[in-house]
Amino acid sequence: MKKILFIGAGSMAEALIQGWINQKVFTAQEIYVTNRSDKERLQFLHETYGVNCLVDAEIFKQADLIILAMKPKDAIAAMDELKAKITEHSAILSILAGIAIQTITEHLGIRPVARVMPNTSATIGMSASGIAFSNEVTTEQRTTFLQLLEAVGSVIEVDEDQLHAVTALSGSGPAYIYYLMEAFEKVGTKVGLSKDIVRLLMTQTLAGTAEMLKQSVDEPDVLRRKVTSPGGTTEAGIKALEKYQFNEAIEACIKEAEARSRSLANSK
Known part of the structure; x- marks a missing residue:
């Protein structure tokens, strides 16, 4: 071309x-x-x-x-x-x-x-x-x-x-991750870290987690459990996510985005 x-x-x-x-x-x-x-x-x-x-x-x-x-x-x-x-x-x-x-x-x-x-x-x-x-x-x-x-x-x-689902997941996905980073930065500064330190820590954490998912044969839930010690800090954080319906929020996010993609397909 x-x-x-x-x-x-x-x-x-x-x-x-x-x-x-x-x-x-x-x-x-x-x-x-x-x-x-x-x-x-x-x-x-x-x-x-x-x-x-x-x-x-x-x-x-x-x-x-x-x-x-x-x-x-x-x-x-x-x-x-x-x-x-x-x-x-x-x-x-x-x-x-x-x-x-x-x-x-x-x-x-x-x-x-x-x-x-x-x-x-x-x-x-x-x-x-x-x-x-x-x-x-x-x-x-x-x-x-x-x-x-x-x-x-x-x-x-x-x-x-299936492109409707792709749109909702990976097409819009970077915005969801940036939104997550915004939340990390806000709460990180509230607990005493500078914004720069939070960004450095969390961008490396996200990059490392993504690479682990690419290289490991384990499913995400298995990898999560390996990080989550009984009675530890990670378990406390996971319980808070469950309390505030993290999974339900993610499901709603993807379904709303997919529905919007379908509505665009039907509008002429």
């Missing part, structure tokens, strides 16, 4: 741009970005990454890959406007939460479409992505799409309907 065009310039688009440039998947000169009206945002992306933000009619026709990265609420209008500008040879990679492949082909015509839900950790090459393909995607294109996502993290092929 020689030219890729982002329609939309939000955080996820930026994460992919930065990740692909850092991993030398694309050069800045091969990447074009446009959006509806935020010229300051485009200028920022141009100045920061060197990508092209002056997009003329020829670029729409020449783009080998078009990435749908606008806000889901703007997707239908944007696709209807886009259809007249692009050619049949352009493949589509959608990072739109909730917008189905069928909806995309209804508005852009039958063509190869991949739907992916990455997350913003693509910026540092550590995204966790789920991907689904339309029937028109060839074996070669499937390989290319997977390679693009593997360049910025890990990617798992799923049935399209």
Whole structure:
């Protein structure tokens, strides 16, 4: 692929741009970005990454890959406007939460479409992505799409309907972890530590825990019990989490996010 065009310039688009440039998947000169009206945002992306933000009619026709990265609420209008500008040879990679492949082909015509839900950790090459393909995607294109996502993290092929769950878990997941870190920092300072010390301790704890889960053959509950001595501090903390319904809060979080993804799929 020689030219890729982002329609939309939000955080996820930026994460992919930065990740692909850092991993030398694309050069800045091969990447074009446009959006509806935020010229300051485009200028920022141009100045920061060197990508092209002056997009003329020829670029729409020449783009080998078009990435749908606008806000889901703007997707239908944007696709209807886009259809007249692009050619049949352009493949589509959608990072739109909730917008189905069928909806995309209804508005852009039958063509190869991949739907992916990455997350913003693509910026540092550590995204966790789920991907689904339309029937028109060839074996070669499937390989290319997977390679693009593997360049910025890990990617798992799923049935399209499962992307709602992927969106709720890993797509939105970084925000949940950042929210958890906010809570750690707030309470850490209340018990006498500086914010910097709390962040150092907890980022290393999170990183170490993630690596243990990757390397260990044990299930999370087994690893948890190995840390939890009877009558100890960890057990006291776990009991507090149970008292305040930690599991129920996590379940509600994921179910609400998944439901929102499904509602986006049904709104046209």
